[in-house]
Amino acid sequence: MRLPLLPLATAVTIAATAATAVPAVAATGPSPTVIVVTADGSGDHTTVQAAVDAVPSGNTSPVTILVREGTYKQQVVIPADKPYISLVGATRDPRRVVLTFDLSASTPKPDGSGNYGTSGSASYVISAPDFTARNLTFENSYDEAANGASQAVAVRTTGDRQVYDNVRFIGNQDTLYANTASATTFARQYFRDCYVEGDVDFIFGRATAVFDGCVIKALTRGSTTNNGYVIAPSTEIANPYGFLIHRSRLVSDAPDRTYHLGRPWPAGGSVTARGQAVFRESWIGRHVKDAPWSDMSGLSWRDARLAEYRNVGPGAGVNDDRPQLTAEQAAEFTPRKYLAGTDGWNPLRHHHGGHGR
Template sequence: MKAIVVSLAAALLVGLTTTAAHAATNVTVAADGSGNYTTIQAAIAASSTGGVITIKAGTYQGQVQIPASKSGLTLQGATGTSSDVVITGNKPQSTAGTVGSATVYNQAANSTIKGLTMQNTYGAGSQALAVYAAGDRQVYRNVRMLGYQDTFLSWGGTGSSQIRQYVYKSYISGAVDFIYGNGAVVIDSTTIESLNIGSSSNNGYITAAATDDSNPYGFLITRSTLKSSAAAQTVALGRCWHAGGAADAIGQVLVRESTLGSHIRQAGAWQDMSGFSWKTCRFTEYANTGAGATGGTSDRPQMSASTAANYTSQKYLAGADGWNPVQ
């Protein structure tokens, strides 16, 4: 009997040790050395699946990569004020490549980033990503994404496979195609600011969707505010990006129940790109308000109420597994 008790105790100890080894890590990053790590990348390397990284106020230079192996990871600003924690870089795609330019490159499924800023300060002249979202079921809440060209990319690779992201109560800025890709993305209750680049005729494009034609959902901008100090009617809602010239990249964008500033074009709100007509893509609006909204023209297709019932945030993100992070 004693031998059995000893064996059971040993087995229990092994189990507890194993469980502890696989428990989610909770660590703090502080540039001043008052946390567990001084860099975000070091904290990510040390974190386990499902871990939480809390980042103290400060500015953190250089690219942050979250690999696919860190599923369920959370990065959060310590104060809850997104401007207090800034992850910054200034690499352009022209020299670093698309991945290399991204200030934050997030491949981890089921990950959450909240309460911080991610920016690329490179400016005009090249793609220069603030965020490259490359994993499924990602949530970005109370964040700022700041850039100029291609600020936020959702990209799941070529073909019909699709990743999903939910952006909530956040702020995104840029000038050229600054929300783009082929993912299923819901941007909810967010301020989207088009930078004023000083033109009297063309101050850029907000979206560049490359949704595969087999996927019904691409980008949904809902309950949001589109603003700019740019001249009236000089910013397009988006243009039709056939990534790599792919004929099946039939972008899908719906802007619904949002407030549109006077910077939004009346004619030409949707634009051609690289020889492809915007009419080859799936661009619509529904129930928008503000100076930049319209009752509907041939340039501003409006979705019917009956169709809009199937184009909700939940529908965009549900996929085959019923994911529903919507607030």
């Protein structure tokens, strides 16, 4: 499952500026590379993309891109041939480092070749494997109220073994596109202590994604009946693991019983997509409907793989429209099982001691 790396023709080292505090390391290895991004020009680069561009293709060692406080408005691509990047806000408060852009799917391209489309609207496209983001905000600032509803992606992820820690994802429709490089590839993404907000299908895609201890906020669209859908997994049937919402909080400013937990998305008209998702041991607010699942594009939610387990809160419930896992089944749908893959990847151990997770 590991993505092939391009050969590194020459060893390239990017020296951090003298002003950067680089922790001392043992003499057994090279110093970690730190690239500093500051809007005022006092760092190595003024934009995140310039810092990414400075990382060599086929990169083989850890690189930290440290982003100082501020708002950085730019569309950014972190390509698949640049693994081992950590994109880190310079403060523990993710609201103080904002990475933003404002395209939507319906925004016309300047060259007249059509609109950007959902994938093209992403403020950040993160295709690299072994990527980490910490302590920052990804945003799509497209003004839905002023310009009309449209897909407007904050982040589109396609890389394997990605970790997002204390990160905020801000948007309306299609905020977080947790995806894979193709319908036949897998990609695992771990979201820990994150915050995601949006309205329609605002966590969607084909990836194997675990949301652990997150806050997921469903925004009102002013409807008294249907304000949106939290998730829209497009998991291929060959993949047993799609989305896991684990020990998280589902909150909202929408009226009671006006939100769906989700609907299964047959991405690109796929006839083999059967969205897989479990909400487990989470707190669910009163915005969620008693019949919380919905069909999508001709695919019945009952033909997908959608379930709950031991949720609590005013929006939680058990009825014929809310399939529940048994305890035995639930043992197969833990964060560790979702993320292990064939290589035994376990990003949980640093944070949770892996107690049966």
